[in-house]
Structure formats: structure tokens, C-alpha cells
Amino acid sequence: MTADALDATSALPLPRRLPRARPGTVVGILAVVAAAVVPVLLGDFASFVGSRIAVTAIIGLSVTVVTGYTGQLSLMPYTFVGIGTFTAAHAVSSWGWPFWFAALLAAVATLPLSVLVGLVSVRLRGFYLAIATLTFASAVGATLFTWDALTGGQRGLTVARPALGPVPVASDRAYYLLTLATVLLIVWMVLGLQRSRIGRSMNAVRENETAAQALGVNVRKTKLAAFVISGMIAGVGGVFHAMLLQHVTRTSFQTPFVETLGVTLVILVVVGGMRSAWGPFVGAAIIYVQLEVFRTALLLQYVLAALSAAAFIFILLKVPGGLVDIVRHEAAAVRAAPLRNGIRVTVVLLVQVAVFVAIWRWSS
Amino acid sequence: MSVFLQVAVIGLAKSGIIAMLAIGIVLIYRTTGVVNLAHWAMGLLGVVVYVLVSQSTPLPNALVAVVGIAAAVGAGLVSQRLVFSRLRRGDGVTMILIALGVGAFLAAVAQMLLRGQRGEILVEPTLPTGQLVLAGTVTTYAELITIAVAIGTAAVLLPWLQRSRTGRALRAVAQNREAAELAGIDATRYAELAWMIGSGLAGAALLLLIPHSAGERGGVLSVVHLVPLGSLLIPAFGAALVGGMISLNAALAGSLIFGLVQEVLILAPAPIADERDILAYVVITVLLLLRTERFFATNAELEALRA
Amino acid sequence: MSLLRTEGIRLSFGGLLALDDVDVAIEAGEIVGLLGPNGAGKSTLFNVLSGLLRPDAGRVHLGDQELTRALPYERALAGMGRTFQHIKLFPSMTVEENLLTAQHRHLDSSALAAMLRLPSWKRDEEEARDRVEAVLELIDLERYRRHRPGELSYGTLRFVELAVALSLQPRILLLDEPASGIAQREAEALGPLLREVRDVLGCAIFLIEHDMPLLLSVSERVYALDFGRIIAAGTPDEVTADDRVLSSYLGRTRRDAVAAG
Numbered sequence: 065m066t067a068d069a070l071d072a073t074s075a076l077p078l079p080r081r082l083p084r085a086r087p088g089t090v091v092g093i094l095a096v097v098a099a100a101v102v103p104v105l106l107g108d109f110a111s112f113v114g115s116r117i118a119v120t121a122i123i124g125l126s127v128t129v130v131t132g133y134t135g136q137l138s139l140m141p142y143t144f145v146g147i148g149t150f151t152a153a154h155a156v157s158s159w160g161w162p163f164w165f166a167a168l169l170a171a172v173a174t175l176p177l178s179v180l181v182g183l184v185s186v187r188l189r190g191f192y193l194a195i196a197t198l199t200f201a202s203a204v205g206a207t208l209f210t211w212d213a214l215t216g217g218q219r220g221l222t223v224a225r226p227a228l229g230p231v232p233v234a235s236d237r238a239y240y241l242l243t244l245a246t247v248l249l250i251v252w253m254v255l256g257l258q259r260s261r262i263g264r265s266m267n268a269v270r271e272n273e274t275a276a277q278a279l280g281v282n283v284r285k286t287k288l289a290a291f292v293i294s295g296m297i298a299g300v301g302g303v304f305h306a307m308l309l310q311h312v313t314r315t316s317f318q319t320p321f322v323e324t325l326g327v328t329l330v331i332l333v334v335v336g337g338m339r340s341a342w343g344p345f346v347g348a349a350i351i352y353v354q355l356e357v358f359r360t361a362l363l364l365q366y367v368l369a370a371l372s373a374a375a376f377i378f379i380l381l382k383v384p385g386g387l388v389d390i391v392r393h394e395a396a397a398v399r400a401a402p403l404r405n406g407i408r409v410t411v412v413l414l415v416q417v418a419v420f421v422a423i424w425r426w427s428s
Numbered sequence: 429m430s431v432f433l434q435v436a437v438i439g440l441a442k443s444g445i446i447a448m449l450a451i452g453i454v455l456i457y458r459t460t461g462v463v464n465l466a467h468w469a470m471g472l473l474g475v476v477v478y479v480l481v482s483q484s485t486p487l488p489n490a491l492v493a494v495v496g497i498a499a500a501v502g503a504g505l506v507s508q509r510l511v512f513s514r515l516r517r518g519d520g521v522t523m524i525l526i527a528l529g530v531g532a533f534l535a536a537v538a539q540m541l542l543r544g545q546r547g548e549i550l551v552e553p554t555l556p557t558g559q560l561v562l563a564g565t566v567t568t569y570a571e572l573i574t575i576a577v578a579i580g581t582a583a584v585l586l587p588w589l590q591r592s593r594t595g596r597a598l599r600a601v602a603q604n605r606e607a608a609e610l611a612g613i614d615a616t617r618y619a620e621l622a623w624m625i626g627s628g629l630a631g632a633a634l635l636l637l638i639p640h641s642a643g644e645r646g647g648v649l650s651v652v653h654l655v656p657l658g659s660l661l662i663p664a665f666g667a668a669l670v671g672g673m674i675s676l677n678a679a680l681a682g683s684l685i686f687g688l689v690q691e692v693l694i695l696a697p698a699p700i701a702d703e704r705d706i707l708a709y710v711v712i713t714v715l716l717l718l719r720t721e722r723f724f725a726t727n728a729e730l731e732a733l734r735a
Numbered sequence: 736m737s738l739l740r741t742e743g744i745r746l747s748f749g750g751l752l753a754l755d756d757v758d759v760a761i762e763a764g765e766i767v768g769l770l771g772p773n774g775a776g777k778s779t780l781f782n783v784l785s786g787l788l789r790p791d792a793g794r795v796h797l798g799d800q801e802l803t804r805a806l807p808y809e810r811a812l813a814g815m816g817r818t819f820q821h822i823k824l825f826p827s828m829t830v831e832e833n834l835l836t837a838q839h840r841h842l843d844s845s846a847l848a849a850m851l852r853l854p855s856w857k858r859d860e861e862e863a864r865d866r867v868e869a870v871l872e873l874i875d876l877e878r879y880r881r882h883r884p885g886e887l888s889y890g891t892l893r894f895v896e897l898a899v900a901l902s903l904q905p906r907i908l909l910l911d912e913p914a915s916g917i918a919q920r921e922a923e924a925l926g927p928l929l930r931e932v933r934d935v936l937g938c939a940i941f942l943i944e945h946d947m948p949l950l951l952s953v954s955e956r957v958y959a960l961d962f963g964r965i966i967a968a969g970t971p972d973e974v975t976a977d978d979r980v981l982s983s984y985l986g987r988t989r990r991d992a993v994a995a996g
Contacts, residue, residue, distance in 0.1 A: 198665075200713075260849030279808075362543075370537050
């Protein structure tokens with residue numbers, strides 16, 4: 065195969081070209097501005113939904129690091145979220161800690177468990193690890209989360225949204241802007257992680273442990289690092305989760321809901337794109353916007369749940385990069401042949417919007 | 429003594445349900461290499477069909493139960509045909525993720541079929557209701573029938589898998605797919621058969637489980653049952669792990685640990701009785717760390733399962 | 736003192752003695768060949784050297800470090816690079832990212848530094864990219880920088896794998912059949928390339944290769960292995976003239992070879 069032939073094929077699957085194209089940056093900035101402005105303009109409820117998406121995206125990033133990057137299947141993200149949630153609830157409400165200290169404490173509080181699971185992951189692979197994490201989720205739900213002093217028993221705990229120094233974030237709009245800023249910060253951090261020796265080691269461990277070792281990658285340390293970082297992200301997600309709801313009970317972190325939430329989160333992350341730091345955000349946005357739009361139509365919710373599970377299976381079988389990859393691919397196609405592909409993509413998008421609106425009108 | 433017997437009967441009934449789930453998990457794993465985390469949802473679909481049919485037709489409940497089990501069998505067959513047969517073997521993480529996806533899909537379909545009825549759903553009794561006193565111990569018909577069905581299933585299925593032509597073919601497919609195909613065994617068909625048997629057992633297990641939740645009134649399908657991983661899937665995997673996901677006999681022994689032993693420990697001194705669930709989780713973790721499969725299969729067989 | 740030394744390596748699988756009292760010594764900057772018929776234990780020896788197999792007896796030294804008990808990654812960090820008989824690259828990464836992964840040994844900035852884009856991370860990344868660029872240039876792979884392994888021909892992948900191992904900047908490079916499965920023209924280019932690699936990077940090379948002309952032309956010294964034992968060592972000319980080597984390649988049994996020798 066000649067070099068020219070190779071270059072021609074490479075235009076198709078869109079490997080990340082080095083100098084980021086200008087239009088992409090512009091679109092990205094516009095998207096962020098739109099994400100910040102639109103829900104705030106739409107009102108308190110839209111801002112609440114926006115916060116929910118942002119919080120889910122933070123928690124989803126914990127799955128991205130450990131499963132998407134490192135290839136270790138953990139089904140217990142919400143166990144770490146629970147630890148973060150109850151820690152933050154006490155730190156803020158009972159002890160009056162400032163917001164960021166509480167977040168830091170919540171991240172640190174996940175350490176003992178994440179180190180334990182990390183060590184287990186060194187010994188167990190594939191489904192053994194998956195079942196071990198399911199078991200841990202149940203076990204923590206039956207021990208730590210039944211401890212009334214931590215979780216407030218049946219009544220649960222009330223968590224106020226504290227002020228950030230002089231800036232109050234009690235309103236849904238202000239809280240949305242805070243969570244959006246936080247998720248963007250964490251996405252930025254995870255992007256940095258991916259472009260570092262640790263991120264590359266994680267990818268190497270996922271793809272071939274033997275080859276990774278031959279290149280000097282300490283597999284044990286890498287897995288441990290993945291679980292620790294993932295646990296801390298989920299812990300921080302727990303803080304924002306607590307303050308989003310302002311009242312948390314232990315039930316959702318106990319068997320069988322904690323495992324179910326874990327499964328739902330993995331689905332959302334994979335649909336968005338498991339190997340990209342943007343994946344959880346995309347997946348959470350798609351799923352929660354639909355759930356909220358069709359909130360009144362109970363049956364449609366289950367149809368949506370079935371559809372997203374089907375999309376999840378399809379993506380795993382056919383497009384492992386998820387929606388993020390599909391968008392990148394289409395963007396490249398449009399750039400390559402603006403007229404033809406531009407029309408095609410526009411038509412497909414319009415049809416999707418039309419279907420969405422039609423279902424919405426029909427359901428309400 | 430009668431307290432012990434009473435607890436033992438409850439434990440045995442639980443063991444029976446776990447055993448039926450565990451046999452299906454083992455059968456599907458060793459024939460196709462898929463760790464079926466959707467196992468609960470296959471059975472759930474059977475129960476939901478049972479609920480719908482029994483609500484809308486005057487058919488006898490036993491017959492409706494057969495329809496429910498058939499629905500679970502269908503769910504297993506369709507999942508294998510449409511999804512699992514398309515999977516490249518060896519990509520463990522994708523395989524488990526897909527099983528989870530299938531579970532979530534089936535659970536959503538089950539909810540859809542129930543038209544989003546929320547909270548607790550009253551289920552027509554699958555088994556005769558009522559209590560009886562046996563050797564000075566109060567038990568229910570449901571418990572005794574559950575135990576009898578589980579023992580009967582094991583007594584029929586295990587020797588059949590061991591001795592019959594079909595059973596031997598299933599084992600051959602499990603041990604070496606290529607060699608089995610060269611010997612004229614249609615591996616695809618036997619993989620589907622394993623899924624059908626496993627899923628049917630899951631349907632039967634759930635149909636047996638539901639009556640225990642509401643006694644006299646029949647049964648209650650609560651939200652705990654409607655989630656993709658259900659309430660007994662983790663103990664069922666624990667039981668399967670006792671046999672390294674390979675040995676059916678050891679999986680049966682495992683079912684006794686996670687059903688009978690766990691229930692009987694309620695009579696133990698306080699810390700043990702209170703923390704029975706935790707003990708079970710510790711046992712599962714230890715089983716995982718022990719890599720029990722190496723006691724039941726040679727390295728070559730394990731390679732074949734993973735390859 | 737030699738760069739890489741083994742003393743009395745012995746390893747058996749079940750009852751089968753795969754390596755029997757193997758002593759090899761490779762000097763810094765030397766190119767040494769390892770020849771022997773199929774099943775002689777060549778790859779087994781490489782796996783012992785790189786830590787994938789643990790010998791029953793014997794020792795492995797690299798420079799002044801004893802590595803007998805070191806884990807594979809520790810040996811890589813100590814400066815031992817290797818390739819595999821069956822190519823092991825990371826399929827979802829580009830060629831450049833594959834090479835960057837091998838830079839691990841030269842980087843030390845923390846995860847936090849990367850997440851916060853601290854100067855230590857930036858410096859690390861720039862240096863890593865420069866070193867990767869130098870290797871890509873040396874092996875002439877710059878145009879494949881952004882390709883993924885699945886898009887490249889098998890022959891090219893062999894060179895990519897070599898480049899990845901070199902990106903580690905090893906003191907010694909173990910190459911397991913680098914010419915297998917590649918076109919004759921590419922195999923002919925491999926010999927001069929290996930010498931150039933040695934001259935530019937100064938690393939020693941220990942080479943398993945079935946392509947005899949390539950092995951004999953590029954190696955300065957050769958070990959011959961048969962039934963897990965070193966049966967001859969010396970210059971390529973000396974080893975190819977050795978009776979036992981000849982007979983092991985003529986397919987005679989070992990007893991005949993011993994009797995003849």
C-alpha cells in the first residue's frame with residue numbers, strides 16, 4: 065500500500081488532526097455559551113434540569129476514567145456518590161464548612177473504598193471484577209448506608225446550598241451556573257489527564273496489559289490510580305447531587321437501587337462516548353432532556369428507557385466511540401463535502417427534531 | 429426445634445429459587461461464554477406476561493404460568509439471536525456491558541407492558557395459598573411447592589445434561605466449539621438451546637418467588653423485582669461461583685449456602701444474625717478472589733471459554 | 736562488565752526442560768543474534784529476560800542491577816525494550832500515541848500536574864513529543880503518525896513496533912522475529928536500519944530471526960540454541976561452521992548430533 069493510498073483512507077475515519085480546526089473551536093464556544101444561557105433564560109425548572117444533567121455528567125466522568133480509559137468495569141459509581149453525598153451533607157449542614165472544603169472532604173472520603181476496589185481490580189478481571197463491584201455496592205449499602213448517624217435514617221438529611229463566598233447559589237439558576245462551571249472544569253481536567261503519561265498508561269492497560277508492561281507501565285499502579293481518581297470525581301459528584309436535591313435519603317444508595325443507578329449511568333456514558341471526556345455530558349443531556357420533556361407521559365418514559373438501552377447495545381456493537389464519535393465523524397464529512405453532506409446531516413437532524421416534536425405534541 | 433425447622437423450610441425455598449437461577453447462569457456461561465447479567469430480566473419478562481395474561485383471561489393459573497415461562501424462553505432466544513450471537517468472543521468488558529444493556533432493555537419492556545403501573549402490583553397466586561402444620565411446624569404450601577419444584581427440576585435436568593445426547597452436545601460445545609462443529613454438532617443451535625433453558629428456568633424461579641411476597645393474597649410484584657438486577661441475582665451469581673461458573677452440582681451446593689445457611693443463621697448469636705447479608709457478600713468476594721473456576725475445569729477449557 | 740548477562744537460566748514446563756543452564760552475555764552497543772530451530776526455546780529465553788516467565792533457577796543482570804525477580808515493567812524502566820513475535824500494539828491509539836506510551840520511563844509529572852496543565856506537565860509532554868519525533872524520523876514513519884494500527888500493512892506495523900520499542904530509549908532491545916511476515920524488500924532494509932539504530936541510539940540489540948541471511952549479516956556475534964541449551968557461540972562464521980549447529984538444522988536428533996560431534 066502506498067503512502068498516498070493510506071492518506072486517502074485516513075480522511076474517512078477522522079483521526080484527530082493536530083491543529084484544532086477553527087470552526088470547531090467557534091462551535092465549541094458557542095455551545096458552551098448556549099448551555100450557560102438557555103436554561104437560565106428558560107427559567108428555574110429548566111435550570112434544575114440543566115443542573116441534573118451537569119451533576120450526572122460529573123458522576124459519569126468517574127465511569128469514563130475507570131471503564132472508558134482503563135477498561136475496568138466498575139458498577140458501583142453511585143456507592144462513591146453516596147459517600148460524597150452524606151459526607152458533604154454533614155460538612156455543610158452540621159459543621160458549617162465552606163462549600164469547597166466540603167467538596168474536598170467528600171473527594172478524600174472516597175479514598176479508603178476506592179483503594180480497596182483498586183487493589184481488588186489488580187487481581188480480578190472482566191466479569192469477576194464487575195460482579196465484585198456489584199457485591200461491594202450491595203455490601204456498602206447494607207453497612208455504611210444503614211448507619212443512621214451518617215445518613216439520617218429514614219428521614220434523610222437536608223442540605224442547604226451554601227454561598228460561594230459573597231455569591232449566593234441558592235436559586236436554581238445560580239446553582240445551574242455553578243454546576244455547569246464545575247463539570248466543564250472537570251472535563252478540562254480529565255482531558256488533561258488523557259494527554260499525559262498516566263492517561264496513556266490507562267489506555268495501554270485497557271488495550272493490552274502485556275504490551276503495556278513491556279513499555280514500562282506499572283499496571284497495578286495504573287489501575288489503582290484510575291479507581292482513586294474515579295472515586296474522587298464521583299465523590300465530588302455526590303456533593304453536587306446532595307445540593308441539587310437539597311434533601312437526600314439513603315434509599316437510593318441501597319440495594320437494589322444503587323446497582324441499578326450504576327447500570328443506568330454506564331448506559332448513558334457509553335451512549336455519549338466512553339472514550340471521550342465529553343461523552344458523559346452528551347449522554348446525560350440527551351437522556352435527561354427527553355425524560356424531562358416527556359415527564360408527564362409515564363409510558364413514554366419506559367419506551368425511552370428501552371430505546372436508550374437498545375441504542376447502548378447498538379453503539380457497543382457498531383460504534384464504540386458513541387455519539388461524540390458520530391458527531392466528529394459527521395463534522396469531518398461536512399467539512400470534506402460541505403454541500404452534499406451538509407444537506408444530508410441537516411435533513412437527518414430536522415427529521416429527528418420533527419419526530420421529537422411530534423411525539424411531544426402527541427403525548428401532551 | 430420447630431423454630432429451626434420453620435426457618436429451614438423458608439431457607440430451603442429460597443435455596444431452590446437461587447438454584448434455578450444459578451443453574452441457568454452456569455448453563456449459559458459454559459455453553460456460550462456469556463456472563464448473563466440480564467438473567468433476572470429474562471425471568472421478569474415471564475412474570476409480567478403471567479400477570480397480564482392472568483388479569484385478562486380466565487385460564488387456570490398453572491396454564492398461564494406455562495405461558496409466562498414460554499415468554500422468558502422467547503426472551504432468551506431472541507437475545508441470543510439478535511445480540512449475543514453477534515458478539516466477538518473474548519472481549520469480556522463489552523460482553524458484560526451488553527448483557528447489562530439487554531437487562532435494562534428487558535426491564536424497561538416489562539415496565540412498558542405493565543403500562544407504568546407504579547408501586548406494588550397484586551399478582552394472581554401462582555401457587556395454592558394457605559398454611560399447613562407439619563411435624564409441629566407452620567409452613568405454607570408455597571414454600572413446600574417451591575422446594576419440590578426446585579428439587580424436581582434439579583433431579584430431572586442434571587442427569588439429563590449429564591447423560592442424554594443433547595446434554596453431551598451442550599458440554600461438547602462448551603469445551604471446544606470448533607471441535608464440536610467438526611463432529612457435526614450445530615453449535616449455534618445448542619447455544620440457543622442453552623439460552624432457552626436458562627431463561628425458562630429464570631422465568632420459573634421468578635414465578636415461584638412472587639407468591640412468597642404476599643402470602644394469602646397471592647403475590648406482590650414490587651419495584652424491587654422490576655429493576656434489571658433484581659433482588660436475588662447477586663446470591664445466584666454467588667452460588668454459581670461456588671462451582672466456578674462451571675459445575676452445576678457445586679452450584680446447587682452454593683445455593684444451599686446462600687439460601688438455607690443464610691436463613692438458618694438468623695438463629696445464631698446477635699452479631700452473626702444481624703449481619704447475615706454482609707457475611708454473604710464477604711463469601712462472594714472471597715469466592716471471586718479464590719478464582720474457583722480452576723477447581724472445576726482444566727486450563728484448556730477455560731481458554732476455550734475466554735477465546 | 737557485560738550489559739546484559741544471564742547465569743545458569745533453567746526453566747521447565749511440566750517435565751519438559753525448556754531452558755537448560757543458559758548463559759548469555761551481551762556488551763553495550765553490540766548486535767547479537769539468537770538462532771535455533773523451532774521450539775529450541777528462543778522466545779522462552781526472551782520471555783525470561785523480559786520477565787514474563789520466571790526461571791526455576793539462574794539470574795538475569797542488566798548493567799549493575801540484578802533483575803531476576805523484577806516485574807516486566809520494572810525491566811522496561813531499567814532500560815530493556817522488546818518486541819513480540821505476534822505484534823502487540825494498542826489498536827485504538829495512533830502510531831504517535833503508541834510511541835508516546837513508551838515514553839513513560841522518561842516522564843515524571845503527576846496526574847494532578849496534567850489535570851491542571853502545570854509547567855512540569857507541559858515540559859514533559861514537549862520533551863516526549865520531541866523524542867518521539869526523533870524516533871519517527873529515524874525509522875522513517877513520519878507520514879503514518881496519525882494512523883491507527885488497523886489502517887497499516889503488516890510490514891509497516893513491524894516497523895511501528897520497532898519504533899515503539901525504541902521510543903523507550905532502551906539500553907538493550909530484544910527483537911523477536913522482526914522480519915517475520917514482511918515483504919522481502921522490507922526485510923532487506925531491516926538489516927541496515929538495525930545497524931543505524933544501534934549507531935544513532937547506542938543501544939545493544941539481541942535478535943531472534945528465522946531469516947538467516949538477515950540474522951548473519953547484521954549480527955556481530957551469534958548464539959545458537961537447541962533443546963534449551965546454548966550449543967554454540969561466536970562470530971556468524973564460526974557458528975555456521977559448527978557441526979552441532981549444522982546438524983540441528985539438518986533435522987537430526989540431538990543424540991545423533993552429540994555422537995557426530
